[in-house]
Amino acid sequence: MVHNIDVAKILYEVADLLELQGVGFKPNAYRNAARNIESMTKELDEYRKTNNLRDIPGVGEAIAKKVEEILATGRLHYLDELKQQLPAGLLQMVEVPEIGPKTALHLYKELKITDVQELKVAAEHHRIRSLKGFGERSEERILHGISLLEKRSGRMLLGYAYPVAERVREYVAEHAQLKLISLGGSLRRMKDTIGDIDILAGSNDVKKVMDSFTSYPEVDEVVERGPTKAVVRLKDGTQVDLRVVEEEAYGAALQYFTGSKDHNIKLRSLAIDKGWKLNEYGLFKKDLTEVVARRTEEDIYKALGLKIMPPELREDRGEIEASLNGTLPNLIELNDIKGDLHVHTVASDGNATMEEFAWACKKKGYEYLGITDHSYGLRVTDGLSVERLRGNIDIAHNVAKRVDGLKILIGAEVEILEDGSLDYPGDVLRELDFVIGAIHSKFNMDSDAMTKRVLTAISNEFLTILAHPTGRKLEQREPYPIDLEKVMLAAKSAGVCLELNAFPERMDLNDVNCRMAKEIGVKIAIDTDSHSIPQLDYMFFGVATARRGWLEKEDVLNTLSLKELVSFLSA
DNA sequence: GCCGTTTTCGGCCCGACTGTTTTCAGTCG
Known part of the structure; x- marks a missing residue:
């Protein structure tokens, strides 16, 4: 089966080649269509049974025809032609x-x-x-x-770029004594990968801000320095852009530099409809003489008839329409999380003890912690034999005596074997509070076989959560081929949750898939997959990705109180 | 190539910065 992402890839390639030929406007048309197809929550193959491809925004007669061809053959003749016209x-x-x-x-x-x-x-x-x-x-x-x-080795992962960016932001804030300073761009929108770091400052002393910025100790090279904008490269190769605007226009600038580009384009056309003009300096009456709004982001959105929306939603995936008709989701927040259900202790490949994890989670205010060391089949991680797994249960009883006010749930991250069976027998799984199933081997099965493998695992009565459901590793490994929609439908009817694994390399499910899960009605468990104590903080990025997927508190398993969770697990 | 209640043609977001230039084109975000 040809997936939406494959179709989008081909359309993006067409756009790049057309742009290279100096063709105007068409590249953007192709990119726009590709982007909209990429963020659809239904597979095109399924979608076209009940809808016209031309109902997809940005898809007209010509692109619809090309999409049909890609769906039928997996290729596009037009792309092959373009490739022959210019050297790759x-x-x-x-x-x-x-x-x-x-x-x-x-x-x-x-x-x-x-x-x-x-x-x-x-x-x-x-x-x-x-x-x-x-x-x-x-x-x-x-x-x-x-x-x-x-x-350069591709894009940076959110979980690693964010702290780097925060340190620069804090340095400049302190040295230039700034109140108005924020991360911007894809980092503020919490995309799973980041191209470069954008920082925006509001100040009426531009020089002081610029000097602080370029004097940051980690700066290797000042790439650019103009009157309002500077670009530096840090010693680790990271590029950081800084823009400084006057304090009065900070809101407009923050809105503008947060993006996304497509979100902004749509906002600007809303402004044009009202006879106004929107840029990074504010929302103006057409002749630029009169300011409509600019001090805060909220002012800008309000003037355009919108409710201000969280940066994570600003991708032009329907958030503007939702804001106009009052159906913006009430997004999940970090505070809603009541526990972490996927951590590895020293018993397998983690480097902290169960007790250390327990104290750390108690300190976070969690109500529960799920211990999920690897099962026997994953030898490289020193996966637990049945005997050692039972040892974990004993350890949990001892830790529970010392760490009160935090419930320790004993589970396991169990291998889903090639035939879809789980790596521990049923009578062992029955002793556990919950079970996470995961694939760590045999990635190169075809889509039908892989889907069947996972569906078999889902049909196992002991499975609670399907871990990192697509197996992707950002910048390293593509997701394995799998029919996610089928998986989600099966998970829903079996009462199995899908994981949003918050480990920076994984971030799996991704934002678009989370939204698909929400629409289908599968619950998501946001887990960190921590192997050490500091990694528990990855929850922040997991929640951010969930927010990008429009998830609300009630869509997420581990927002349940302990009591609710226990009753869910025993159901 | 797409789109539309200023519609079926003629638009398509907009500005900062740089280098090589005397007024702008190209890149970037």
Whole structure:
């Protein structure tokens, strides 16, 4: 089966190639369609049975036809044609910072440069400076860009970028004595991966802010410094952008720099409908003489007839429409979480004891903690034999005597074997408070087989939670092929929960899949999969991802009180 | 290529910064 994400991928590629050819507007049309398809909560294959593909925003006659072809064949003839018209290496050239589609095409036409390697040689031999519009500095920049590209290993994970960004923000706040300073961009929207760090400051002393920023001890290179904007690169390669606006316009700027781009475009068209104009300095009457709103984000949204919405929702996935008709979700908050149901102790591959975890969770104000060491089948993690698993139960009894006010639930993260059976026999599983099932091996089964494997596990009467349901590892491993909709429908009728695993590399289910789960009506358990005490804090990012998936408190298992949870588990 | 209650053509978000230029094109977000 062809998944939505495969269709989107092809459409994105078409967009990139068209852009390279200098075609105007079409690339955006393809990208828009791809984005909307990517964020759909129903598979296209299913969707088109009851709807017209053209009902999808951004999909018209031409793209609908192409989507049909992709769904039928998994390929797109048009894309193959485009690929033949230009060398594939040009797409990589565009990845080099400072090289865009115009430059790449120009270099190809004038100097027959077809990939990054040839670009590097040409710059080193000073063959580029002879072109009109290029000079010595251009060659330096290109070489610098290539070296950065070689060093750069994709996007940063939210869980790791966030603390880095917070440290910069706090440093500048302290040194420039700022009150108005915030993270912006995809980091503020809590996307699971981050391209660079955006920080926004509101101050009427720009120089002081800029100086503080560029003097941050971790800064390796000041890439750019203008009157309102500076860009630095930290020693670890992270790029940080800072914008400074006057205090009066902070709200408008924060709204603008939080994005997303598509969210902002839609807001701007709302402004245009009212005869206004929206930019990072405020919401204005058309001739820019009169300010409608700009001091706070709330003012901006209110003036446009909207309720202010959490940054996590601002992806143009229906939040503006929901705000207009008063159906914005009341998103789950970190405080709603009453416990963590997926942690590994020293018994398997964790590095803290059950008691250490218990004290840490009690300190967080949790009501319960689920211990889930690995089962025997996962040897690399020193998975527990039945005997050692029973040892865990004894440990729990002892810890319970010392840590009062926190209920320890003994579970296990049990391997889902190739045939879908679980790694402990039923009479052992019966002794546990709950059971997490997970796949850690044999990832390369085809979609039908993998789906069947998971459906078999779901039909096991002892399974409580399906861990990291797609098996993806961000920047490392694609999700394994699986029919998630079938899995969710089965989980719903079996009363099994799906996990939102908050470990930064996993973040699985992702935001879009969480929303699909909500629509189908499957409960989500947000777990950290902690192997050490500090990792318990990943809950913050798990909740953020749940919020991006429009989840409310009642959609999440571990917002239940202990009493409610116990009754759920015994049902 | 898409879209629409200023609609079936003619728009398509908007501004900062840089380098190579004397007024702007390209990139980026």
